[in-house]
Amino acid sequence: MMRSRFQQGLDDLRTRLLRMGGLAEQAVDRACQAYIDRDLTRCHLVLEGETQINLIEREIDELAFDLLAMQQPMAVDLRFILAVTKINSDLERVGDQAVNIAERVMDMVELPKVELPVDIARMAAAASAMVRRALESFIEGKAELAQAVLEMDNVVDRMKDEAFITLVKGMNEHPETTRQALDALLIARNLERVADHATNIAEDVIFWVRGADVRHNIGPEAPVQTAVTDTH
Amino acid sequence: MMRSRFQQGLDDLRTRLLRMGGLAEQAVDRACQAYIDRDLTRCHLVLEGETQINLIEREIDELAFDLLAMQQPMAVDLRFILAVTKINSDLERVGDQAVNIAERVMDMVELPKVELPVDIARMAAAASAMVRRALESFIEGKAELAQAVLEMDNVVDRMKDEAFITLVKGMNEHPETTRQALDALLIARNLERVADHATNIAEDVIFWVRGADVRHNIGPEAPVQTAVTDTH
Numbered sequence: 124m125m126r127s128r129f130q131q132g133l134d135d136l137r138t139r140l141l142r143m144g145g146l147a148e149q150a151v152d153r154a155c156q157a158y159i160d161r162d163l164t165r166c167h168l169v170l171e172g173e174t175q176i177n178l179i180e181r182e183i184d185e186l187a188f189d190l191l192a193m194q195q196p197m198a199v200d201l202r203f204i205l206a207v208t209k210i211n212s213d214l215e216r217v218g219d220q221a222v223n224i225a226e227r228v229m230d231m232v233e234l235p236k237v238e239l240p241v242d243i244a245r246m247a248a249a250a251s252a253m254v255r256r257a258l259e260s261f262i263e264g265k266a267e268l269a270q271a272v273l274e275m276d277n278v279v280d281r282m283k284d285e286a287f288i289t290l291v292k293g294m295n296e297h298p299e300t301t302r303q304a305l306d307a308l309l310i311a312r313n314l315e316r317v318a319d320h321a322t323n324i325a326e327d328v329i330f331w332v333r334g335a336d337v338r339h340n341i342g343p344e345a346p347v348q349t350a351v352t353d354t355h
Numbered sequence: 356m357m358r359s360r361f362q363q364g365l366d367d368l369r370t371r372l373l374r375m376g377g378l379a380e381q382a383v384d385r386a387c388q389a390y391i392d393r394d395l396t397r398c399h400l401v402l403e404g405e406t407q408i409n410l411i412e413r414e415i416d417e418l419a420f421d422l423l424a425m426q427q428p429m430a431v432d433l434r435f436i437l438a439v440t441k442i443n444s445d446l447e448r449v450g451d452q453a454v455n456i457a458e459r460v461m462d463m464v465e466l467p468k469v470e471l472p473v474d475i476a477r478m479a480a481a482a483s484a485m486v487r488r489a490l491e492s493f494i495e496g497k498a499e500l501a502q503a504v505l506e507m508d509n510v511v512d513r514m515k516d517e518a519f520i521t522l523v524k525g526m527n528e529h530p531e532t533t534r535q536a537l538d539a540l541l542i543a544r545n546l547e548r549v550a551d552h553a554t555n556i557a558e559d560v561i562f563w564v565r566g567a568d569v570r571h572n573i574g575p576e577a578p579v580q581t582a583v584t585d586t587h
Contacts, residue, residue: 184562188437195427205420205440212441212555291534298530302523305540312541323444330416 132190133200136183136207137262140214143179144258146172147214148251150221151317155247157228158310161236169225176218183211206331210261213320213327217254220313220320227306227313237300239307240289243314246282249275250314253321260325266332272325279318286311364422365432368415368439369494372446375411376490378404379446380483382453383549387479389460390542393468401457408450415443438563442493445552445559449486452545452552459538459545469532471539472521475546478514481507482546485553492557498564504557511550518543 150169157165187208190196196204253275260268290304290311382401389397419440422428428436485507492500522536522543 181562184437188433188566191423191428191433191437192430196423198424201420201423205416205423208437208440209444212444291537294526294533295530298527301526301533305523305537308537309544312544330413334420 129190129194129196129200132186132193133203136186136190136204139179139183139186140207140211141258141262143176143183143211143214144254146176146179147217147221148254150176150218151224151247151251151254151314154221154224154228155243155251155310155314157225158231158243161228161232163229163232166225166229169221173218173222176215180211180215184208187211202331202334206261206327209327210258210324213323214254214258217317217320220317223313224310227310231303231306234303234306237297237303239300239304240293241286241307241311242282243307243310246279246286246311246314249279249282250317250321253279253318254324257321257324257328261328261331264328264332266329269325269328269332272321276318276322279315283311283315361422361426361428361432364418364425365435368418368422368436371411371415371418372439372442373490373494375408375415375443375446376486378408378411379449379453380486382408382450383456383479383483383486383546386453386456386460387475387483387542387546389457390463390475393460393464395461395464398457398461401453405450405454408447412443412447416440419443434563434566438493438559441559442490442556445555446486446490449549449552452549455545456542459542463535463538466535466538469529469535471532471536472525473518473539473543474514475539475542478511478518478543478546481511481514482549482553485511485550486556489553489556489560493560493563496560496564498561501557501560501564504553508550508554511547515543515547 150172153165153172154169156162157169187204190204191201253272256268256275257272260266260272287308290308294301294304382404385397385404386401388394389401419436422436423433485504488500488507489504492498492504519540522540526533526536
């Protein structure tokens with residue numbers, strides 16, 4: 124009975140984390156679409172969405188806390204709950220990066236429109252995909268999916284480095300576009316940070332899945348876990 | 356007996372987190388000193404230090420996990436352990452920011468030295484102090500100290516905004532200094548992020564302390580809390 128309430132709590136935690144992930148990803152996509160369309164409405168949606176993301180972050184932390192306090196979780200559940208609290212923080216910060224991007228876009232919209240040698244849409248798609256896949260790897264408990272996310276990080280890093288080089292070159296050749304180029308450069312950096320958060324999530328998944336496997340397969344810890352569960 | 360091993364574990368967790376904080380702070384200080392002295396040796400120390408910081412991060416997470424698995428922690432200890440794992444992540448990322456700064460300095464040292472209208476040392480001192488105080492507020496369990504850290508964040512944000520404005524102006528007036536100015540601007544941004552991590556830590560402290568307090572003051576859970584305090 125107690126166990127089933129606990130299981131329900133774990134399911135609830137998973138659902139909320141997925142919702143959090145969906146909101147964070149949406150925020151990044153919206154901010155980048157705002158960049159492409161010079162669209163202030165979408166910028167404001169991103170800023171407003173932050174409040175909701177922060178709220179869900181706290182809810183998830185409180186739920187994780189309650190679950191840990193409710194009963195002695197088994198090793199595998201414990202690792203899952205700890206991973207959720209870590210991933211939760213990263214998703215909240217993905218949302219923060221979206222806000223930073225929206226703020227840069229709001230700055231850019233005030234300035235004359237110029238052509239910039241940077242493909243923000245492509246970078247955003249890559250960073251967003253990393254967040255989505257990192258979260259999928261967690262939900263499915265697949266370390267190999269998480270590993271693939273780690274490898275994508277290099278691609279985004281390279282895009283950012285290229286953006287950096289071409290934008291600085293552009294600044295020197297057309298000093299009148301410095302501010303716009305700087306905004307674009309900072310947006311590229313924010314997207315790199317989104318990718319970094321996806322990488323952090325993937326690392327936590329590997330830590331969680333591998334750890335769970337290790338503890339599952341070795342003898343000595345299994346009886347301890349059983350004994351502990353009995354006290355509830 | 357079991358309880359005292361658990362208490363020892365909590366002490367150990369606290370000690371390691373302080374060590375982690377010391378290393379992260381040292382990394383930021385070193386990276387900024389490297390900026391001031393154009394000192395590649397210090398840059399390399401920061402890069403090498405990252406490995407150690409990452410190692411301690413994992414050790415702290417494993418210890419937190421073991422403590423949660425060892426026995427059913429009481430609410431106050433549970434909140435403490437969860438706060439440690441969150442603060443741990445933030446400190447590791449402070450270390451990452453120091454690495455980013457060191458990499459920017461390594462880029463700058465290759466370029467001609469120019470005077471830049473930005474006081475990186477002052478920003479670094481402020482950001483570093485925020486990290487130190489946030490950690491102190493945690494160790495002493497004082498929400499009011501954490502609150503003071505939140506207020507310092509505005510100061511660092513303002514410094515970064517000013518740096519942004521003067522550096523962009525400098526770029527336009529002296530296009531030949533664009534790359535150096537950009538490096539300085541990104542360093543200012545990294546320091547702003549260090550301050551953000553300090554803010555995150557302070558928020559977690561408030562969450563942890565207040566949560567503990569709230570549970571202290573309401574009826575049903577109060578006896579539990581008293582029992583916990585007695586064992587300390």
